[in-house]
Amino acid sequence: MKPYRYERAEDISGAISALADEPEGAFLGGGTNIVDLMKLGVSTPDVLVDVRRLMSDDIEETEDGGVRIGAAVPNSDLAADPTIRTRYPALSEALLSGASGQLRNMATTGGNFLQRTRCVYFQDTTTPCNKREPGSGCSALDGYNKNHAILGSSEHCVATHPSDMAVAMAALDAFVVTHGPNGERRIPIEELHRLPGDEPERDTILEHGELITAVELPPMGFSSNSKYRKVRERASYAFALVSVAAAMDVEDGVVRDVRVALGGVAHKPWRATKVEEALRGEPVSEENFRAAAEIELSEAEPLSENAYKVPLARNVMVRTLSDLSGEGR
Amino acid sequence: MRQRLAGHSVPFLPPGMVSGFEFQEKHMFGDRQFAEGRMFAFPSHYLKGDGFMDAEITLRVDGEEHRLTVDTRTTILDALRESIGNTSPKKGCDHGQCGACTVLLDGRRVNSCLTLAVAHDGAEVTTSEGLSENGELHPMHRSFMEHDAFQCGYCTPGQIVSAVGMLDEVEAGWTSHATEDGENVSLSDEEIRERMSGNLCRCAAYANMLPAIKEVSDR
Numbered sequence: 001m002k003p004y005r006y007e008r009a010e011d012i013s014g015a016i017s018a019l020a021d022e023p024e025g026a027f028l029g030g031g032t033n034i035v036d037l038m039k040l041g042v043s044t045p046d047v048l049v050d051v052r053r054l055m056s057d058d059i060e061e062t063e064d065g066g067v068r069i070g071a072a073v074p075n076s077d078l079a080a081d082p083t084i085r086t087r088y089p090a091l092s093e094a095l096l097s098g099a100s101g102q103l104r105n106m107a108t109t110g111g112n113f114l115q116r117t118r119c120v121y122f123q124d125t126t127t128p129c130n131k132r133e134p135g136s137g138c139s140a141l142d143g144y145n146k147n148h149a150i151l152g153s154s155e156h157c158v159a160t161h162p163s164d165m166a167v168a169m170a171a172l173d174a175f176v177v178t179h180g181p182n183g184e185r186r187i188p189i190e191e192l193h194r195l196p197g198d199e200p201e202r203d204t205i206l207e208h209g210e211l212i213t214a215v216e217l218p219p220m221g222f223s224s225n226s227k228y229r230k231v232r233e234r235a236s237y238a239f240a241l242v243s244v245a246a247a248m249d250v251e252d253g254v255v256r257d258v259r260v261a262l263g264g265v266a267h268k269p270w271r272a273t274k275v276e277e278a279l280r281g282e283p284v285s286e287e288n289f290r291a292a293a294e295i296e297l298s299e300a301e302p303l304s305e306n307a308y309k310v311p312l313a314r315n316v317m318v319r320t321l322s323d324l325s326g327e328g329r
Numbered sequence: 330m331r332q333r334l335a336g337h338s339v340p341f342l343p344p345g346m347v348s349g350f351e352f353q354e355k356h357m358f359g360d361r362q363f364a365e366g367r368m369f370a371f372p373s374h375y376l377k378g379d380g381f382m383d384a385e386i387t388l389r390v391d392g393e394e395h396r397l398t399v400d401t402r403t404t405i406l407d408a409l410r411e412s413i414g415n416t417s418p419k420k421g422c423d424h425g426q427c428g429a430c431t432v433l434l435d436g437r438r439v440n441s442c443l444t445l446a447v448a449h450d451g452a453e454v455t456t457s458e459g460l461s462e463n464g465e466l467h468p469m470h471r472s473f474m475e476h477d478a479f480q481c482g483y484c485t486p487g488q489i490v491s492a493v494g495m496l497d498e499v500e501a502g503w504t505s506h507a508t509e510d511g512e513n514v515s516l517s518d519e520e521i522r523e524r525m526s527g528n529l530c531r532c533a534a535y536a537n538m539l540p541a542i543k544e545v546s547d548r
Contacts (some may be wrong), residue, residue: 001402003382003400004382004401004402005382005444006384006401019381028445028448031445032440035404035445036424036425036442036443039423039424040424048445049447052448065435076498076503080501080502080503096504096505097506098527099527100526100527101438101498101524101525101526102425102431102440102491102494103425103440103443105437105439105494106439106440106443202396218358235522235526236506236526237526237527245519313467
């Protein structure tokens with residue numbers, strides 16, 4: 001591992017200024033991903049600014065009826081929180097379907113959004129990878145790509161975002177609150193992560209030294225009728241091949257409102273807005289769910305080894321929406 | 330597993346920089362390990378002990394306080410094994426995938442291989458060895474022995490600490506991916522498998538670990 005300096009700032013503004021003049025510096029939260037990447041030589045920061053103890057680890061209800069989650073709340077506490085479990089079950093389910101008990105105890109809410117792809121080439125410094133080394137090429141394009149993206153990829157990168165939590169947050173219309181050199185801002189989860197385009201080295205729109213300090217879940221009446229369904233290669237402790245987070249408001253057999261996001265299919269949590277548009281005001285039926293899912297997936301561009309993800313994503317959407325509508329029982 | 334040689338002089342380095350060489354295990358596929366060595370350069374003052382890479386920390390391990398000077402790169406696992414001499418937690422994958430290094434950190438189970446010691450100054454660490462009280466084995470230790478819940482034993486300290494931490498999580502009412510009734514958590518076989526999935530056993534002694542853990546939870 002490359003040598004680095006460890007710093008602990010007094011407060012959030014101190015942490016931000018500590019990174020301002022350190023272009024190769026990084027924040028340290030729970031460390032579950034960055035420490036691993038440093039051991040692999042993929043991340044080579046020369047300064048780590050520890051922010052875990054600076055940020056809130058509280059989960060509190062806000063005046064407008066939403067919930068505010070401190071960025072330092074461990075994944076395990078967020079999953080176990082009674083308010084989250086009853087009002088935003090998809091979020092609790094997503095967290096519990098990711099990683100292991102040990103990792104969830106260390107990983108933070110803020111850090112979970114910022115974990116890097118598990119593309120094998122990104123993690124292997126002996127192979128070309130545009131995300132790790134811009135301009136070096138993409139090894140997955142014609143290589144081992146069965147776990148890779150089917151939507152929104154580019155010729156430069158076909159990696160997927162690995163987070164389960166972020167997929168649920170996208171479906172629940174959450175925002176991250178950030179503090180950075182240019183002040184504070186609120187970013188919808190949908191806009192936090194980027195598609196790779198010709199800059200796959202940038203996972204998010206965050207500037208250097210911009211820190212996620214909290215997450216806000218808006219009040220959404222029907223978020224209590226939400227669900228996360230994940231398909232993976234083994235029963236536990238594996239990344240998603242495809243996952244779906246959805247929330248649905250049903251009245252008299254009609255979809256009044258719906259939110260759907262997909263994981264494991266793109267460089268970011270994929271908000272399935274075409275499914276949502278197609279279903280609003282329509283009667284609940286497996287046929288309608290299937291037709292809506294197919295509209296979303298009509299733009300899918302599978303690679304040599306991952307065409308299976310197209311019908312898989314369709315089926316997982318249909319099943320999840322059916323469960324939420326009561327049709328599946 | 331890991332060797333570091335620092336301070337070798339290599340031509341073409343800018344003034345004030347020295348080079349180091351690190352040899353680390355890289356991947357484990359089945360029983361084959363691939364190793365990789367890499368060169369790096371760093372400022373020479375890092376070697377002089379003027380605080381850039383060394384940190385003074387205190388860890389309370391199995392009830393005993395230890396003051397240590399650690400390189401900022403040192404994980405809690407390496408601090409325990411190399412500095413303190415507590416070899417109860419094991420280095421399996423060193424990447425948070427196998428659970429052999431599991432310890433309780435301030436009461437919660439974590440992978441000590443992904444936990445930087447410098448970030449946990451003052452922390453309370455409990456290893457499998459420290460679960461014993463007054464020379465008496467912990468009930469989880471005894472249950473593993475009674476159920477023959479291991480073969481080679483390498484993953485066992487991690488399994489035992491993880492199981493003890495896991496039972497505390499159940500006690501606190503934490504649900505899991507396997508929980509069917511969100512209100513009442515009962516520790517079914519399915520629940521134990523799911524909650525222990527962060528601990529791998531290459532001898533596949535899982536069949537006997539399950540009843541070993543179940544017996545302790547039923548008490």
